[in-house]
Amino acid sequence: MANILIAHGGGPTTVINCSLQGAVEAARASGKVHRIYAARFGAEGVLKGDLIDLTDAPAATISKLRDTPASAIGSCRRKLGEADYPTILETLKKFDIDCFFYNGGNDSMDTCHKIDALARREGMDLRVIGIPKTMDNDLEVTDHCPGFGSAARYAGISASELALDASALPIHVVVLELMGRNAGWVTAAAALAGRLTDCRTLTYLPELPVDEGRMLADIEREYAKGKGLLVTVSEGIRGMDGKPLADTGIVDGFGHTVPGGTAQHVADAIMRKLGLKARAEKPGLLGRASIPYVSEVDRREAYAVGEYAVRAALRGESGSMVAIRAERAPEYKSELFLTPLAEVANAEKKFPSEWIADGNQIADAFFDYALPLIGGNLPEYALLRK
């Protein structure tokens, strides 16, 4: 009988708790697990030996994880140093952990990889499996990341709703800011508004530097067409000088500038330089926490990667991350496989620049890729004013 430990790393997603549910339910169903632990607040909990014992958590509570955003066990952003790894192994030994699961993005996969390597060096019988998670969709090898489909659905549908408001009452340019410091996958999904509504859309991703003068000229021209205009910007867009268009001017503990205010910066420029009214909207963390916009495909896959990870570890696998392979024709289907942690640790998958046309239009190829992940049941609106 094995003891298992699950930890969350980095920012949560709408469906990270579904992976936890999948892992816990697979562990229970296996008949091979003695105790199920979760780390309270991620690596912090592992370092402190502060674990939550979920072995006897009621099945009804575990099933509520499906509809609980953020991390039900807590997460952290602690950057681990070399000195931390022996402490982590101490906790794993103290609780007699046989299988360790780290559910996170590329930083977390790096951590996973180091724990696995150290445990092997020390001759510990520990199995380490990474469970992928990131709304940013920037993990390598896997077709896509659990968390992305829901974030993209949030971006696409809420952008459409804003676009309808902007075109129904066309008194201002509406500027929407979405999360994504370096990766534009989620922001690109906002261009769905151009397909579902009659509003004009311009979409700016962090992968391409932005010429602010040209941006304002494009905004002026598109707004003049009189159908309303939605401008979507990733929080991380940079100018031609490589510097963020806007930030809070504050530096965080890792030395990163705290982003924020990009949409307000663009809205202010529209008002001051073009003399048009503008509004900036920034749903921020809601883009990774909003349950009513969840993608059912994403929810199902997030559950499956947690389940698959536990089954893999129980049959003796280690040093791998669960990844997704997908086919989109004739209809979407996906299957899971294991990939070595070394191939995903610290790597970053960028949005293909050939999917961005004219600096602000998103190519059909992106929607061929993303629509199956965003999921079906897209809204159909009544536009009587046309």
Add this chain to the structure above:
Amino acid sequence: MANILIAHGGGPTTVINCSLQGAVEAARASGKVHRIYAARFGAEGVLKGDLIDLTDAPAATISKLRDTPASAIGSCRRKLGEADYPTILETLKKFDIDCFFYNGGNDSMDTCHKIDALARREGMDLRVIGIPKTMDNDLEVTDHCPGFGSAARYAGISASELALDASALPIHVVVLELMGRNAGWVTAAAALAGRLTDCRTLTYLPELPVDEGRMLADIEREYAKGKGLLVTVSEGIRGMDGKPLADTGIVDGFGHTVPGGTAQHVADAIMRKLGLKARAEKPGLLGRASIPYVSEVDRREAYAVGEYAVRAALRGESGSMVAIRAERAPEYKSELFLTPLAEVANAEKKFPSEWIADGNQIADAFFDYALPLIGGNLPEYALLRK
């Protein structure tokens, strides 16, 4: 056989199109209506004689109004002058309109009232009925306004989702900005996060001036409790000097300062003065456009007020607004009645100051009032880290 005209005024809500659907379907069912017109972009369309003929619009299109946010026929914010009223009557005469319906807030009810009075003076056989709509919930006489329940549901549930993110990864204070320049009804609903999650909440409405020093002291104290902190501010909160805490510095066509950036202002103050990390989120117009958060009670009542207005006009009523009377015990039920336009035109119902405790806590009395309107099926979260 009557000809009817429906117009939208001011900012849309999530359910304003449900009122349109109710009106159109009631007109069709009555057997007494010849032509059904809608004004394209509200008063602008009426002034220009730019009407949409919905008489033969497919039933399937009309039923899609249920799930279409913003205004499907378009709205405007044009402030009408005395010279506009004769022009409006010209359009009504030109299209041989017997019944005119204006769906809006207190400004629109004032317009309705003036059109009714002028038509009477001119001896026209015109029936004028106001259909209430405003997410701000600030209309007098009526228990509440269609549009409020959905905006409050959006505020309450999305605040809860942000609160869960803030307490799962407690690395920053999360500051949420919600719409409401003068009325705090919607912002108050964000305090639902304190009931549905383990996160601490502070909620600031525009009805009470804010002492920024005390606000920061409260934030520092509550954040130190270590469970995450969600601070919700109405966009219109003012300091002790009566001036907005933040605005864009830009003045709109009506001479009003364009609000915006209140949450970012508070987040910046938290970072600079308290040395804590903070994030500002501002879903903005999504609070009045997000279909996935719609309140079913609100949707049903919005439909009913449109239907009731048409039936009332067809039986000869005029000069009134449809209002809602509600009972909350033993269970919620509501009924509709007519109230003279004069009693609602330009009046503003403020949030009761006795429902605000300690400047930032929302009393149970508000939730007794608002929960039936927010609707059932509130989320229940799994909080395993407790």
